[in-house]
Amino acid sequence: MLLLGIDVGTSSIKVAIVDAQTQQCITTVQYPDSETGITSLQKGWAEQSPEMWWENVQQAILKAHAGKKYDPKDIIAIGIAYQMHGLVCVDKDQQSLRDSIIWCDSRAVEIGNKAFDAIGHEKSLQHLLNSPGNFTAAKLAWVKENEPERYALIDKVMLPGDFIAMKLTGQVTTSISALSEGIFWDFKEQQLSQDVFDYFAFDTSLIPEVKDVFTSHGTITAAIAKHLSLRTGIPVSYKAGDQPNNALSLNVLEPGEVAATAGTSGVIYGVSDQLVYDQRSRINSFAHVNFLEAQKRIGVLLCINGTGILNSWIKNITGNKYSYRQMDEAAAAIEPGSNGLQMLPFGNGAERMLENKLVQSHIHNIDFNVHGPAHLFRAAQEGIAFAFRYGLDIMRENGMRPSVIRAGKANMFLSEVFTQSFVNATNVPVELHDCDGSVGAAKGAGIGAGYYKTAKEAFVNTTPLALVEPTQNVLYDQLYGEWKALLAPGS
Numbered sequence: 485m486l487l488l489g490i491d492v493g494t495s496s497i498k499v500a501i502v503d504a505q506t507q508q509c510i511t512t513v514q515y516p517d518s519e520t521g522i523t524s525l526q527k528g529w530a531e532q533s534p535e536m537w538w539e540n541v542q543q544a545i546l547k548a549h550a551g552k553k554y555d556p557k558d559i560i561a562i563g564i565a566y567q568m569h570g571l572v573c574v575d576k577d578q579q580s581l582r583d584s585i586i587w588c589d590s591r592a593v594e595i596g597n598k599a600f601d602a603i604g605h606e607k608s609l610q611h612l613l614n615s616p617g618n619f620t621a622a623k624l625a626w627v628k629e630n631e632p633e634r635y636a637l638i639d640k641v642m643l644p645g646d647f648i649a650m651k652l653t654g655q656v657t658t659s660i661s662a663l664s665e666g667i668f669w670d671f672k673e674q675q676l677s678q679d680v681f682d683y684f685a686f687d688t689s690l691i692p693e694v695k696d697v698f699t700s701h702g703t704i705t706a707a708i709a710k711h712l713s714l715r716t717g718i719p720v721s722y723k724a725g726d727q728p729n730n731a732l733s734l735n736v737l738e739p740g741e742v743a744a745t746a747g748t749s750g751v752i753y754g755v756s757d758q759l760v761y762d763q764r765s766r767i768n769s770f771a772h773v774n775f776l777e778a779q780k781r782i783g784v785l786l787c788i789n790g791t792g793i794l795n796s797w798i799k800n801i802t803g804n805k806y807s808y809r810q811m812d813e814a815a816a817a818i819e820p821g822s823n824g825l826q827m828l829p830f831g832n833g834a835e836r837m838l839e840n841k842l843v844q845s846h847i848h849n850i851d852f853n854v855h856g857p858a859h860l861f862r863a864a865q866e867g868i869a870f871a872f873r874y875g876l877d878i879m880r881e882n883g884m885r886p887s888v889i890r891a892g893k894a895n896m897f898l899s900e901v902f903t904q905s906f907v908n909a910t911n912v913p914v915e916l917h918d919c920d921g922s923v924g925a926a927k928g929a930g931i932g933a934g935y936y937k938t939a940k941e942a943f944v945n946t947t948p949l950a951l952v953e954p955t956q957n958v959l960y961d962q963l964y965g966e967w968k969a970l971l972a973p974g975s
Contacts, residue, residue, distance in 0.1 A: 485935065486510070486558045488545070488718075489926030491726065492537055492566040492644050494586065494748045495519040499544040500922035501554055504935050507945040509923050511553045515544035519796070523583060528590035528833060528842065531583040534572050537644065538651045545712050556713045562652065562704070563722035563929030565729035565921045566645030568665050571623040576639040578650060582631070585623045586644075588749070588789045588833035593840045595629070596622035596667075600765075603679045611672045613664070613761040613769035613782070616680065618840060620666030625684045641690045645723045653702030653720055656692040663694065664771040665725050671759050674777055697724055697773045698932035698939075721932030726921055727751045728773045728783050733924025734890040734917055735943040737774055737781070742886035744914070746896035746906075749832070750791030750868065752876055754784045754884040766837045766878050773928070774939055784884055786875035787836055790829035790845060791868050792896050797831070797845075798864045802857045812899045814858035815865060820905075820956060821963050822859045824849045826970055827867030837875045848970050862901060869905035870967040876910050886912055892919045893949055903952050908960035913953045917946065 485505065491498040496519065500512040520540070523531045549556050569587040574580055585591070596616040600608055608615055616622050620643065628635045642650070643662045650656050663669040663676070668691065670677040676688055695701060700719040709716045724732065727745070731753045736743040742754040757780055761769050772781040799811060806814070830838065831845030847863070893916045896902045907914050927942040936942040 485560045486554055487926040487929045488559045488562045489922040489924065489929060490541055490562065490564045490648065491921035491925055492541065492564065492648055494567050497537065497540040497544040498920060498922040499548045500926050501548055502923055502926035504930050507942065511548055511551050512920065512922060513544055513547045515540050515547050530586050530589040530833060532586055533583050534580045534647050538648060541648055542712065549713055557715050559714055559718060561719055561721045561929035561933035563925035563932065564645040564648055564720060565724055565726050565925040566643060566648065568725035568727060569619050570644045571620050572642045572644060572647040573627065573638045574640050575637050581634050581637055584644060589623065590618060590834040590842060592622035592626045593618045593834050595625050599683050602683055609761045609763065611670045611679065612667055612677060613671055613759060614667055615765035616667050617765060617836065618834060621668055621680055621684065624686065638690060640692050642692060646692065649701050649720045649723055652704045652708055654705050655702030657695045657701045658692045659695055659697045659723065660775060661697050661724060661728060661771040661773060698722055698928065719933055722925065722928030724773050724928060727753050727785055729921055729924050729928065731755065731783060732773050732928055733892065733919045733921060735946055736890060737939055742889045744889045744891045746791050746868065748791065748793045750788040750872060752786040752872065752879060752889065754879065754886060756782045756784055758782065760784055760882060762878065762882050764839055766839060767882065768836065784879065786879055788871045788875060789832040789835055793832045794829040794845060794864050794868060795896065798860050802860065811861040812901055815862035815901045818858050818862040820959055822863040822866065823854050825855050825859045825863040826967050827863045828971055829867050829871050837878055865899060865902040866905045867967065868896065869902060869909040870964050872906055873909040873964050874968065888913045888915050890915045890917060892917055894920050904955065907952050907954050908956045909964055911954050911957045913951055915951050916949045918949055
């Protein structure tokens with residue numbers, strides 16, 4: 485029996501096929517091969533087409549089938565992971581009404597700030613665990629205010645993964661985890677937030693049926709099953725945002741366990757059994773995949789928008805003549821500190837950990853007679869690592885003190901330079917695993933379909949690839965201090 489996992493990322497769609505019994509990945513593919521673009525009609529805006537996601541999901545599944553490594557008819561369940569906080573609006577015919585306003589879009593910052601003030605800071609934090617900030621609810625309010633005719637046509641609002649599940653099954657559902665990441669959920673009252681819906685004058689009928697993360701969110705339609713060479717009646721039995729799903733992928737489910745990822749954006753994600761929140765909403769708290777009213781599991785999330793996107797940008801502006809491996813090899817030949825070259829990676833929208841400020845990216849201390857491409861490569865990776873340190877210090881202020889951080893050996897963690905810089909800057913060992921979001925989504929499908937009796941059972945065959953420990957943390961403390969001074973003198 486096989487499990488199909490779909491990861492709806494910003495840059496591509498990833499699909500994995502996992503053998504349910506052995507828990508081994510049979511194949512994994514991505515589509516398209518080149519990175520998907522982001523539409524930015526104005527400064528600070530970021531949109532993608534939901535229909536494009538759906539087309540790419542279908543192509544990715546068919547691409548996985550084309551490898552002929554398995555029989556598609558053996559697939560028993562589907563799981564979906566997705567880029568968080570995106571707003572998808574559909575009409576009564578389940579047609580998308582506009583491009584999705586995605587996670588790194590900054591247009592709703594002030595709308596969220598006004599809601600924070602109106603509801604009250606302490607009440608928002610105690611009940612929502614966050615400021616409404618720049619999350620899905622505030623983005624919906626932007627549509628209501630600026631596109632009233634389109635808003636009037638909305639039948640349901642949803643997150644990106646809800647949309648893909650709808651296209652597969654024809655059914656529209658969501659979960660407490662998804663609602664919490666959109667800032668629609670009141671943790672104290674255990675219901676949709678009356679404060680948010682009253683302030684924005686939203687009708688609660690816009691919210692789909694609420695189901696558990698691990699359950700059937702509908703079965704694929706006959707037409708879709710035929711098109712994708714799948715059996716009819718297969719359930720979509722798991723849906724989760726990419727960061728809760730990444731934590732699941734790394735078996736990070738219990739209080740004190742911590743995961744990290746460094747793709748287009750970067751995240752440290754820890755689990756708590758308390759309704760924790762940051763007084764300045766620099767880090768965010770959401771219902772984890774295994775959250776229950778009787779057993780609270782809160783995912784405490786640090787997000788850095790400008791992470792791998794900086795590495796990609798450096799690759800492009802240096803003529804795109806270096807592969808990422810060549811960039812890493814060149815960076816490894818440069819001493820830590822890159823001969824004084826420093827970078828701030830914050831060029832991908834407002835940064836939550838910087839209180840939703842648009843800091844933008846900066847390159848400091850370039851010497852035309854000293855610095856070459858290799859210095860840029862190393863400075864970019866170290867700058868990203870220092871941003872993680874800055875965010876982890878905020879998490880430490882809020883009681884999250886990891887002794888080890890688990891990460892998939894993927895994206896930026898493929899780079900030895902970045903991984904060692906991350907470990908040295910944070911002074912926390914990193915345990916690397918062979919996993920990605922699509923594999924985690926597949927295992928989530930197995931949990932939701934009841935193949936695995938518990939979430940832990942889905943990871944009994946999981947062993948780490950390596951443990952990377954700090955080696956130059958004193959030097960990196962000094963380099964980090966210099967970097968932090970460039971970000972905010974005196975901070």
